[in-house]
Amino acid sequence: MRLTPFHARTSELCDVYNWSLWCNWLLADMYAPDHIQEYFAIRTACAVFDVSPIPKYHIHGPDAVRFLNRIVTQDVLHCAVGQVLYTPWCDDDGKIMDDGILARLDGQSFRLTAGDPWLYWLEDNSVGLDVVIEDVTELGVLALQGPNSRHLLKTLTDTDLDQLRYFHILKTELAGIPVEVSRTGYTGDLGYEIWVEPPQAVQLWDVLLEAGEAYQLIPFGDYALEMARIEAGLLLADVDFYSSKKVVYEFEKSSPLELGLGWSVKLDKEHFIGQKALQQEHARVPSWGTMGLEVDLNSLEAIYAGFGMPLYLPHEAWNEAVPVYSGGHQIGKATSGMWSPILKKYIAIARLKPQFTRPGTHVDMEVTIDAQHKLAQTTVVKMPFFDPARKKSLGQE
């Protein structure tokens, strides 16, 4: 078990001892006493999450662009210095292996994050190229998310954060601590990720939390993150899809096109791994589409009434797939879902046969009560479910 550079502080605050492991790093599921509070901090004020466990690679050298363009599906050639790209990457069959964000730090230097560690894959595919790949996972990262996050950060630096655009990164100091700040996150809200060398990590935490007191800042854990990312329509590996390298059977694999990530696959750029398969897939109709579902509460209420119960809604995110039907035939599965406290809607992320992906289509999702299977009516909708303007807008004054 590994401990992040913020552990000295997070462990003091996580007094409910609610931890889980991510790539063998200890990660707080929630801090006391209630994850809903943490969720609302993300949506109303601001909250901070220790993302340090995320695998990170520093990739640099004269061939860095060529190398990365070969690995990922996005077009790295057109990634400006200071820009950040969300990108999947695939195996030769065009099946998704993982996804992450790629930041161009300068002309020949990048940092890539991933859900799982992939050093071997990166090294094996760099043969013959003049590029250095370093695992820099031990770097500390804090995700500061929420509408108040910019106000808070601005009290710690003279750098003009108002002008830092969505999916861009800059170098600065926060209260004298050298950091990089990227306008990124996994919550679908206004937010930043702060990258710091481990020796300064605790100091950064202290500075941030102290300044945060006036900005309603609290730490948040994985439960609240899960809720925010579902509302944001962001897929989670090992839940909404599996890495093609981590499963055995074909049906467990999926392509980025099936996952609704086609916008991040630049089919026409120079060669990349999986390109041919993806081009072929693109030419025909993909086997699946990924969409949102909105559960009809009246239909759900009627199901519960059948058990003499009032309507029950999932206040925590669930992530065990359940079947989705149309006219009694299974046409897909919902892979994660929850009651959205902000939208006041029961939402779910679903993989559906292509003829059922049109918004407005009615399909049925299975719900289980007392081990009895029932069908709740749902409507297919576009994701993200929640997409506030502040996510991308620039700051004022």
Added chain:
Amino acid sequence: MNSLTKNYDAIIIGGGHNGLTAAAYLAKAGRRVLVLEQRHLVGGAAVTEEIYPGFKYTVYSYVVSLLPPRIIQELQLPKHGLHVMPLEGAFTPMEDGNYIASYSDEDDTLAEIRRHSKRDADIFPVFNIMMYDLARAVKPILTMIPPDPANPGLEGLRTLRDLGGHLKSLGKEKFHWLTKIMTMSAYDFLREWFETDVLIATQAQIGVIGTFLGPKSPGTAYVLLHYYMGELDGASSTWGSQRGGTGGVSEAIAGAARSFGAEILCNAPVKQVIIKNGQAIGIALENGDEIVGKTIVSGCDPKVTFRTLVDEKELPSDLVDAIDKFKYRGSSGKVNLALDGLPTFPAMKDKALIRGMQEICPSVDYLERAYDDAKYGGFSKRPFMGCIIPSTVDPTMAPPGKHVMSIFVQYASYDMPAHGDRDQQREAFGNAVIDSLVEFAPNIKNLILHKQVITPWDIEQTVGITEGNISHGELMLDQLFFMRPIPGWAKYRTPVRNYYQCGSGTHPGGGITGTPGRMAAAEILKDGN
């Protein structure tokens, strides 16, 4: 007045959240609707105002839980700004420096109770299940249109039959508890379950809110149950605070009403309902303007609805008599504070509880004495207080690092002024609140930048609620269900044709629920109006 369309299908008097809800539903059904609000802003008892620059007060009501998911969905309130954040538990400091807390997580709550009594901790979940079950039994009654047993009509008979069947399905034990809860005092009821005094105090407190009764007065057990209902909604299992104060809820409902085409006019006090041949045909504003409408709906309390807005000669004398006997007896005041920093409660071991509710009801005797003090007029020297500091979670309430505190206070009687000059009394009441709070949060006095003190009389003056009762009339069993506001006229109608009522003085009563407004609109549409 020229900007107004002249022919309305419905004119709503009063832009409280219930009037707005009725307006939204009527407009949604295609009616041309006009809302007339006397004040400069809508919301009534659910408003947010910036009385001290930079600080927002949720002036009267402050917590939300009873708003049903059905209304939220049907009116698409999140789209119009509804944003209710559950409170992080409740904290009750005791006079000996100890405290008790409750959390949304039952295990956390039980751990707290166990510090005081193992027995109570073991029985608490059973008590909760029983209350849930009773609430479940009563809840459907709340959403049924109340029939009048003396004169039910066919549909009413059906409702009564359903009601009977429903009650029968409870079984003997539950029915037994239901009878008890309808008649006993909160204290006696709770004593049958618990031995820990402070635990009983925190529960009994719920039973006296909005009534002029003490925890040992019969009838208060039911009020306890009434507030448990909120817990039944899948959408909100605990009390929460709306971003920007409860005015945000009213604004969201107003936004929905406007999106359906309703017009809302502020600074438009209505003087009278214009009645011709026993039929309402319009209203006259205080400024003399008259507006014609096919249906007139009052969102005001029963006294205003029947006695102020309508000439006595238009009403049957028994109704006039019954309305005059309807009990208001406002008992709650409010103190809102702008603070220079965060108050600290030395007894609060879990600092997260500052983001929850802080309840000053350290013992049953404290509560009962607070009642004793005010019983004959005046106010409690050491009052019961329910506090929240919304700025701990909501950046829109106060500048960074500053805070607002919302203090709900009982008891403050309406006839305070009988004991002297009104302003002096208000001042003395405010001081009693702060001095009592200082016993538990000593640093608060030095943090106060501004203080707003509200007595029941002030509520009447500003919001127009008779005697300032928070529920438009006491929530007591003899003023509920088919007897709310009075027997015979509990179905949102009035003896005046095309004149309806939709405020908290109608079934199911007070609180931010929108339910009277929604049900009144349904009845109006049913009448073809």
